[in-house]
Amino acid sequence: MAAAKKAKLAIVGVGNMGSNHCATVGSISNLELVAVCDTDRERADEIAAKHDVQAFYSHKDLLKAKVADAVMVATPHYDHTTIGIDVLKAGLHLLVEKPISVHKADCQKLIRAHKNKKQVFSAMFNQRTDPHYIKLKELIEGGELGKITRINWIITNWFRSQRYYDSGGWRATWGGEGGGVLLNQCPHQLDLMTWLFGEPETVRADIAIGKYHKIEVEDEVTAYLTYKSGATGIFITSTGEAPGTNRLEVTGTRGKVIIEKGSGLEFVRNEIPMDEFCKTSEKSFAPPPRWNINIPIKGHGDQHKGILQNFADAITKGAKLIAPAEEGIKSVELANAMLYSGIQDVKVKMPLSAPAYQKHLKKLIDNSTFVKKTVTKKAASDDFASSF
Numbered sequence: 001m002a003a004a005k006k007a008k009l010a011i012v013g014v015g016n017m018g019s020n021h022c023a024t025v026g027s028i029s030n031l032e033l034v035a036v037c038d039t040d041r042e043r044a045d046e047i048a049a050k051h052d053v054q055a056f057y058s059h060k061d062l063l064k065a066k067v068a069d070a071v072m073v074a075t076p077h078y079d080h081t082t083i084g085i086d087v088l089k090a091g092l093h094l095l096v097e098k099p100i101s102v103h104k105a106d107c108q109k110l111i112r113a114h115k116n117k118k119q120v121f122s123a124m125f126n127q128r129t130d131p132h133y134i135k136l137k138e139l140i141e142g143g144e145l146g147k148i149t150r151i152n153w154i155i156t157n158w159f160r161s162q163r164y165y166d167s168g169g170w171r172a173t174w175g176g177e178g179g180g181v182l183l184n185q186c187p188h189q190l191d192l193m194t195w196l197f198g199e200p201e202t203v204r205a206d207i208a209i210g211k212y213h214k215i216e217v218e219d220e221v222t223a224y225l226t227y228k229s230g231a232t233g234i235f236i237t238s239t240g241e242a243p244g245t246n247r248l249e250v251t252g253t254r255g256k257v258i259i260e261k262g263s264g265l266e267f268v269r270n271e272i273p274m275d276e277f278c279k280t281s282e283k284s285f286a287p288p289p290r291w292n293i294n295i296p297i298k299g300h301g302d303q304h305k306g307i308l309q310n311f312a313d314a315i316t317k318g319a320k321l322i323a324p325a326e327e328g329i330k331s332v333e334l335a336n337a338m339l340y341s342g343i344q345d346v347k348v349k350m351p352l353s354a355p356a357y358q359k360h361l362k363k364l365i366d367n368s369t370f371v372k373k374t375v376t377k378k379a380a381s382d383d384f385a386s387s388f
Ligand SMILES: NC(=O)c1ccc[n+]([C@@H]2O[C@H](COP(=O)([O-])OP(=O)(O)OC[C@H]3O[C@@H](n4cnc5c(N)ncnc54)[C@H](O)[C@@H]3O)[C@@H](O)[C@H]2O)c1
Pocket: 012, 013, 014, 015, 016, 017, 018, 037, 038, 039, 040, 043, 057, 058, 059, 074, 075, 076, 077, 079, 097, 098, 099, 124, 126, 168, 183, 184, 388
C-alpha cells in the first residue's frame, strides 16, 4: 500500500508557542516537521536538535532552501504579516498564529497576498475546536435561541504577572506587540464573538493602560457593542484579576445559554418566546415558563492539535478549514476598534477605517517613551501549558 501523503512543515518562531507546536506535530500522521527557524540561533539550534530537523535563522533562507510545503508562523505579531506575505509569495501553504496581523491594514495586505487559492491559508484559532462553542453555534444557527438580544462575555481569567510581561522585549509594547490583552490573549474570544454573532455595528470601550502592570498597553477593557439586529453586547477582559472569570452568556427571545469554564453549557429554554409572551401574557410580572435543558459536552476539543490536523488535512485531502485565515481580520478589527474607542474616547462606527487606525497606532509607537525592562533568565517553573 502506498504511504499516506504527508505535508512537510517548517515552523518560524520557536519560542513558547512555536516549540509547543513542534511537539504537537509529532502526533499528526499526515504532517511532518522538517525544519524550524528562529532569529535566536541558540533557540533554533536547541529546538532543531530536539526534533532532529534542520535549523534556519532567517525565514528567507528557509524559503530559499525549499525544504517545506507549508510554514507555520509563530513569531511576535508584526512579523505575521511580513513573513506570512513572503511564505504566500513563495507558493507555500501558511498557518499563522493569532492575531493574523496587528492592525486591519496589515490584515488586508496579508490577505491580498493569498492569490493562489490552492495554497491553504489557515489561522490558529484553536478555540473554534471547543465543543462548547461549536454547540452554541449550532443552537444559534438552528434558531434554538430565537432572536439574539444580549451577549455578555466576562473573560478576566487571563491573569499575567509582571514577570510574564518582562519575559520578552516585544511584549506589551505598541511597537513590538501592537497592544496588550486585546492583541495577545483575547484574539480567541474576539474571533469567537465574530464567528458566533457576526460583526457589531458600533463599538464603545473604556480601556486602562498599565493599570495592574508596568506596561504601556491595555491590561483591562470594558466594551459595549451594538449589532444591526438590535442585540447589544458587553465584553470585559483583564490580565490583572484573580480569581478571574470566563463566562459567556447569550440571551435570545427563546432562551439563554451560559458557558462557564469547567461547568459545561447551560441552556434555559423559554416555553413561549419572550417577545410573544410579553404581548400575550395575562400576568404583569411572571416571565415565560422555562425548561432547563442539559446538553452534555465532554472536554474542550483538540485545540492546537485540532487546527494543525485540519491544516494538514486541507493540504493533503482538501478538507474544509476550521479557521480560514481571511476570517482573522474580523477579530483584529474588533480589537483595533476597542483600542481606538478607548484611547480616543469615541464611539466607533464599524467598519473601522484601516488607514485611520494605522495612523493612530503609528502615533502611539512614535510617541512612546516607555522603557522596557526585559528579564532574560528563564522562569523558575515552566507553566506555559496553563496559559491557554
Ligand atoms: N494559540 C495560542 O493559544 C497561543 C498561545 C500563546 C501564544 N500564541 C501566539 O504565538 C506567537 C508567539 O508567541 P510566544 O508566546 O511563543 O512568543 P515568544 O517570544 O515566546 O516566541 C517568539 C519567538 O519568535 C522568534 N522570532 C522573533 N522574530 C522572528 C523572526 N523574524 N523570524 C524568526 N523567529 C523570530 C523569537 O526569537 C522567539 O523565539 C504570538 O503570535 C502569540 O500571540 C498563541
